[in-house]
Every structure is written in structure tokens, then in C-alpha cells.
Amino acid sequence: MSRRTKSPSGVIDAPLDVAAQAKAREEGRPSVRDGRLKTYEPGANVGRFLELLGRRVSRPLAVSLTACVHCGRCAESCHYFLARPDDPTMTPVWKADQIRKIFKRHVDWTGRVAPWWAKAGTPDGDEDLNRLKNVVFGACSACRRCTFNCPMGVDTALLVRFTRGLLTELGIVPEGVFNVSRDQWETGNQMAVTETDFLETIEWMRDDLRAELGPGADIPVDRPDCDILYTINPREIKFDPRSIAHAARIFHAAGASWTLPKWGWDQTNFGLFSGDDALGAYVSRNLYEAAERLRARRIVISECGHGYRSTRWEGYTWSGYDQKLPTESIVAVLRRYLEEGRIVVDPGRNLEPVTFHDSCNIARSGDLVEEPRQVLRRVCADFREMHPNRQENFCCTGGGGLLAMAEYRPLRLEAGKVKAEQLKATEAALVCTMCHNCIDGLGDVIKHYHLPMRVVQVLELVSRALVLPAGS
Amino acid sequence: MPIIESEGLRIEVNEEGFLAHPEEWTEEMAKVLAKAEEGLDELTPEHWAVVRFIRGYYAEKSLAPMVRKMCQATGFPLMKIYDLFPSGPAKGACKVAGLPKPDGCV
Numbered sequence: 335m336s337r338r339t340k341s342p343s344g345v346i347d348a349p350l351d352v353a354a355q356a357k358a359r360e361e362g363r364p365s366v367r368d369g370r371l372k373t374y375e376p377g378a379n380v381g382r383f384l385e386l387l388g389r390r391v392s393r394p395l396a397v398s399l400t401a402c403v404h405c406g407r408c409a410e411s412c413h414y415f416l417a418r419p420d421d422p423t424m425t426p427v428w429k430a431d432q433i434r435k436i437f438k439r440h441v442d443w444t445g446r447v448a449p450w451w452a453k454a455g456t457p458d459g460d461e462d463l464n465r466l467k468n469v470v471f472g473a474c475s476a477c478r479r480c481t482f483n484c485p486m487g488v489d490t491a492l493l494v495r496f497t498r499g500l501l502t503e504l505g506i507v508p509e510g511v512f513n514v515s516r517d518q519w520e521t522g523n524q525m526a527v528t529e530t531d532f533l534e535t536i537e538w539m540r541d542d543l544r545a546e547l548g549p550g551a552d553i554p555v556d557r558p559d560c561d562i563l564y565t566i567n568p569r570e571i572k573f574d575p576r577s578i579a580h581a582a583r584i585f586h587a588a589g590a591s592w593t594l595p596k597w598g599w600d601q602t603n604f605g606l607f608s609g610d611d612a613l614g615a616y617v618s619r620n621l622y623e624a625a626e627r628l629r630a631r632r633i634v635i636s637e638c639g640h641g642y643r644s645t646r647w648e649g650y651t652w653s654g655y656d657q658k659l660p661t662e663s664i665v666a667v668l669r670r671y672l673e674e675g676r677i678v679v680d681p682g683r684n685l686e687p688v689t690f691h692d693s694c695n696i697a698r699s700g701d702l703v704e705e706p707r708q709v710l711r712r713v714c715a716d717f718r719e720m721h722p723n724r725q726e727n728f729c730c731t732g733g734g735g736l737l738a739m740a741e742y743r744p745l746r747l748e749a750g751k752v753k754a755e756q757l758k759a760t761e762a763a764l765v766c767t768m769c770h771n772c773i774d775g776l777g778d779v780i781k782h783y784h785l786p787m788r789v790v791q792v793l794e795l796v797s798r799a800l801v802l803p804a805g806s
Numbered sequence: 807m808p809i810i811e812s813e814g815l816r817i818e819v820n821e822e823g824f825l826a827h828p829e830e831w832t833e834e835m836a837k838v839l840a841k842a843e844e845g846l847d848e849l850t851p852e853h854w855a856v857v858r859f860i861r862g863y864y865a866e867k868s869l870a871p872m873v874r875k876m877c878q879a880t881g882f883p884l885m886k887i888y889d890l891f892p893s894g895p896a897k898g899a900c901k902v903a904g905l906p907k908p909d910g911c912v
Contacts, residue, residue: 513909524910527872535874542884569911572872573896576884602911740907743821770911774897 341423345472345745350374350464354509358516365519370612371512374505380457384440386500391441398493399437401486402427408480408490413728414473417751424473424749426480426490432469433497460506467506470497472742475733475749476607477694482725494734499609507608510738514604515613522620523600525568532596535571536578543582547802551586553578554593556628562592562667563630565601565621565645567638567770577636580797581664587800588676592634598624601635603644606695607735611652618649622657633661637791639693639733639769643700663696665768665792669705672712679713679799686763687716688795691776692727693769706768706792713799720760728752730767732775747782750775754783764790812838822897824907831861831904840902844892853890853902855880860903870900870908 341347355373358366365371391399408426409415415424422428431453438445438454445454457463478491501507502515517526533555540553554560562585570577585592598620605614625633635642646661671677690710696702703724710717720727731750736742757765757779765776765787776789807826810817817835818826823843825831836857840846846853859879863871873895877884891898896912 510909517909525908526869531872531874535872538874538877567911569896572870573908573912574894575873737911738909740821740824774912 341473342421343418343423343473343745343748345742346423346465346468348468348472348741350460350467350506351509351741352505354512355505358512363516363520365516370519371516372503372505376460379460379463379504379506382504383457383463383500384436386503387436388441390496390500391437394489395492395496398430398488398490399434400442402430402434402488403486405485407483407485408488411479411483413475413477413479413731413752414745414749417749423469426474429469429474430488430490430493432466433493463501463504463506466497467501467508468742470494470501471508471511471734471736471739473745475694475729475731475736475746477729477733478698479694479726479728482698495606495609497609498607499611502608502610508739508741510740511604511608511735514735514738515608515610518600518602518604518613518617522597522617523568524602524604525572527568527572529596532571532599535575536594539575539578539582543579543586547583547586551582553582556596557593558628559630560591560593560628561631562590562634563621563625563628563632564592564594564634564636564664565599565624565641566594566636567602567641568600569770570636571599577791577793580791580793581636583797583802584668584671584677584793584800587678587802588671593628593630595621595624595628598627601641601645602638603641603649604735604738605652606640606644606648607738614644614648614652615654618645619653619655621645622649622653622655622659625659630659632659634664634667635661636664637768637770637793639695639700639771640735642693642702642769643695646700663700663702663705663768665706665709666702668709668792668796672709677796678801678803679796680801681713681715681799683799684714684795685716687718687761688714688764688766688790689718689720689757689760689762690723691720691730691757691765691767691772692724693767693772694727694729694733696768697727698725706766709792709796710766713795718760718762720756720762720765722756728756730769730772730775731779732771737771737774743778747778750779750782753779754785757785757787758783762787764788764795766790766792766795768792810838810842812842820907822907824901825904828864828904828906835904836902839904843901844898846891846902849902850890852880852882852886856882856887856890856899857903860900860905864903864905870896870905
């Protein structure tokens with residue numbers, strides 16, 4: 335690209351690694367074979383990139399591509415720039431300009447007529463596309479804090495996701511994103527959990543639950559006509575089913591009618607991260623269809639940021655599905671149970687000071703802001719806000735799928751400086767969040783910056799405070 | 807990639823501390839990884855029971871086992887796994903057992 339800026343962070347010049355893609359081709363993976371998942375072929379990718387760019391630019395994208403006045407307000411809202419204030423390549427505007435200049439050169443008339451004035455540019459070859467990949471996947475967690483602080487309404491994260499989608503279509507994508515997309519396409523869940531393994535784990539959790547609460551307690555699977563279809567993050571079933579047990583205890587105490595589906599239970603969606611709307615549509619549709627198949631009255635999403643955004647908001651558009659059932663977060667359900675008196679809690683069981691971290695996809699992109707606070711004030715003795723909070727909170731560092739991209743971790747942790755300062759100032763012992771990505775993102779920040787804190791989820795605190803009726 | 811040097815070993819790991827070359831894993835490496843990544847000074851027979859099971863499962867299926875399988879094979883209750891490996895089954899136990907980083911939101 336003309337006027338190439340070398341990034342001092344080192345991330346942007348990292349080479350393209352397509353070993354996982356070569357392996358998937360060699361194995362004849364079904365998702366690669368039938369073209370759902372694209373793999374990288376060296377050669378004429380720039381032409382294809384430009385063709386896709388021209389075809390896919392929508393009106394909201396065009397606004398974000400043209401409305402920027404380069405005022406610099408976004409810089410101070412970005413945790414990458416705040417951690418590296420001497421590095422211009424960390425500003426959201428610089429990152430957005432990398433796609434903006436290509437748009438100007440090839441789509442917008444200003445760059446065609448006067449490219450020098452419009453600062454238009456074109457990618458030279460695959461190496462430039464790979465640099466673009468490192469910008470949009472490696473140097474932005476798509477947290478949308480800059481979007482909320484832009485006086486012109488430029489949605490930089492929208493541009494980032496759009497660009498990710500174009501690159502994913504060419505196989506120019508981080509290995510982690512490729513692998514998870516492959517598993518989600520082929521098995522319907524991002525950790526390739528088989529149905530047998532899923533059912534076995536649930537059975538085991540059910541036995542434990544009955545040992546505690548008696549034979550009436552249950553974790554139903556595929557039960558029709560329930561009020562709640564409960565959907566989870568695959569890491570809950572594969573590595574950490576404690577959160578399923580917490581939810582089951584609370585549902586039991588509230589006398590809820592609920593079920594997990596045996597297909598369509600993965601509410602996470604790597605389509606949001608990779609920019610692949612087709613994957614987004616496939617995964618969200620699985621959930622909507624499960625709810626219809628089982629005649630559930632609502633879909634409830636366990637604590638997960640991007641899963642909430644994908645299922646509750648974006649999935650409706652991606653899938654084009656006539657989704658009429660309400661879709662909500664488990665935290666909204668907990669708040670209702672507390673309000674209606676369906677569960678009784680004792681805040682005396684959560685005495686440590688607790689602060690709350692807003693997940694980007696839940697607060698900024700999901701508009702679920704007060705519900706978790708209302709719950710925490712009821713179940714904790716000492717709840718305190720961190721600052722800034724709500725829609726202005728900073729990213730945990732793990733947004734945008736960055737936890738699945740180990741290669742960008744050093745920069746991600748460096749950018750966690752702001753989050754670490756925010757956490758430290760609260761002097762809380764526990765930081766609560768309603769997102770699995772945030773658990774790991776915050777956990778990494780806590781470890782890296784040596785903070786005396788632990789990460790918990792809303793379900794864990796509510797389950798701990800739950801007073802079970804005598805005799806159960 | 808970063809290198810962990812200890813006990814006369816040079817271990818190449820990825821940015822998250824998972825072995826870069828899982829096939830080169832040895833029990834000596836497990837001890838170094840446990841110390842460096844999990845802060846465990848010593849691996850007890852209980853740790854080894856979990857680690858050996860994961861290793862065997864991975865050798866057979868090239869996959870990290872579900873935590874259910876770890877508990878089934880060792881007879882430990884779920885909470886025991888977290889007591890043994892503070893970072894949990896994926897980032898703790900699988901890492902010490904020399905598996906590559908499991909894919910997905912972990």
C-alpha cells in the first residue's frame with residue numbers, strides 16, 4: 335500500500351500462517367470441501383478482495399467510511415492507544431483508514447478523481463492484505479468504545495467486522511478463528527462436543543444436583559413445551575459445568591419450567607468475530623429452530639457477551655429467520671425472579687467487595703446495563719462500581735474473539751493497562767462479569783498485572799446467596 | 807515464540823504458555839510447566855493421575871478430553887480438578903499435560 339506505516343507494536347507486520355488451512359484441505363474437511371469455509375490460495379486475492387468490497391458496502395458502512403473528519407476523539411477512547419500513546423497505529427482512526435483508503439480508491443468518487451487528496455490507496459498484494467488482517471484482527475477488540483465516543487457517528491468496529499468478513503472469505507484469517515469456525519460449521523458447536531459427550535455430562539451434573547437437592551431436581555434435555563429454552567457456551571459443557579449447576583439450582587428454587595436442547599444449544603457464534611454472516615446465520619438459526627421444535631416460549635442465553643449479541647440482536651438479521659419468540663439473557667431472568675420473589679437470597683453470603691465489569695457486547699452492543707447491577711445489589715453485601723462504567727466501561731482485552739488468537743496476546747495484555755488500573759482502583763476482591771470471554775480476558779489482566787482479585791459470574795454469586803426452601 | 811528455561815530444559819511455548827510442540831512432552835517438562843504456569847511446586851500423585859489421563863486421551867484422539875472424562879477416569883469430583891489446577895481443566899491441567907491450546911473461547 336502506498337505510504338506504508340510500520341507499526342511499532344510489531345503486530346501488524348506478523349507473517350501469514352496458514353498451516354491449519356493446509357491441514358484442513360489435506361484431511362478433506364467437509365466444511366472446506368463444500369466451500370462453507372474458505373482456505374487461502376496464494377495469488378490473485380487483491381482482485382477478489384476489491385470485488386467483494388464493492389459488492390458488500392452497505393449504506394451504514396458507506397457512512398462510516400466517509401463521515402470521519404479525523405478529529406482524533408476516538409484515540410482517547412481506545413484502550414490500545416491509551417496503553418501506547420506514542421503509537422499512531424493504535425488509534426481507531428488509523429485502523430479504520432486502512433480499509434477507508436481502499437474504499438476511497440476503488441468505490442468512492444473522491445479517490446478516483448483525486449486520490450492524493452482523498453488519501454486513497456490500494457493493496458499491492460497478499461502481503462498488504464495480511465497486514466490488514468493483523469490490523470483488524472490483532473489490534474482491535476471490536477469493543478465499540480470509540481463508536482460511542484465518535485461525534486460523527488462513525489462505527490469503526492462495524493468497519494473492522496466488515497473487513498474481517500472480506501478477509502475470511504479469502505482465507506486470510508488467524509488460525510484460531512479458522513479452527514473454531516471449522517468446528518462450528520461441522521459440529522454445530524465451537525468445541526466439537528459430540529451429542530454423547532453432551533448428554534453424558536448433563537447426566538453427571540444431574541446426579542450431583544439430585545444428591546444435593548433431592549430426586550425432584552432435574553436438568554432436562556429436549557423437553558417440549560417449556561417456558562425456557564436454555565442455551566450455553568460450549569466451554570460450560572466441556573471444561574466448566576459449574577455454571578450449568580448454578581443455573582439448575584436457581585431454576586429449581588424458582589420452580590422454572592426449562593430445558594436444554596440436545597441440538598442448537600451453542601449460543602456462541604464465531605460469525606460475529608470472523609465477519610462471516612453465513613456462519614452467523616447458521617449458528618443462530620440452530621437456536622431459533624430448536625426453540626420452535628420444542629415449542630419453548632423464550633430463548634434464554636447463559637452468561638456470554640458475544641453469544642448474547644449474536645443470538646439476541648445480530649442473528650435475527652443474519653439468519654433472516656422469522657424469529658418471534660423473546661430472546662433474553664439469564665441475568666434478565668434472575669432479575670425477574672428476584673423482583674417477583676420467586677427466589678430468596680441472602681447477601682450475607684457474599685461479603686467480599688464486588689465490582690462489575692460490563693462486557694462490550696452486552697452493555698454497548700446489547701443494551702443490557704442495569705439488570706446485572708440490580709441483581710448484584712440484591713445478592714452482594716458490598717457492591718461498588720468501577721469507573722468508567724456501563725456503556726463507557728473498558729474492554730476486558732479479550733473482545734472480538736482475541737482469546738482465540740494467541741499470536742496477538744502480548745499486545746492485548748499491554749493494552750490491558752487501562753483495565754488493570756480500573757480494577758485496582760475499586761479495591762474489590764471480586765470482579766463479576768456476565769461473559770465467558772471477559773472471565774478469561776480479566777483473568778489474564780489480573781495475572782499479568784498481579785492484582786489481588788478473582789473473577790466471578792452473576793450466576794455464581796446468586797447461587798451462593800440462594801436460600802433454599804426448608805426440606806429441599 | 808517464548809522459551810521457558812528451567813531445570814536444564816529449554817521449552818518452547820506459545821504466547822499463552824501452551825507447548826509449541828506437544829509431541830515433545832516429557833514428565834520433566836510437566837514439572838517445569840506446572841511451576842511456571844500454575845505456580846505448583848510439586849506434582850502429587852493426584853496431579854499425575856489427571857495429567858496421565860489427559861496425555862493418554864490426547865495421544866489416542868488428538869483432542870482435549872471433556873472435564874467429565876477427567877473426573878470419570880480419576881474418580882475425582884469436579885471441584886477437585888480446580889483445587890489441583892488453579893487455572894482449571896483447560897488452561898491448567900491440559901497445559902501441564904502438554905496439549906496445544908484447546909480451540910475456542912478458552
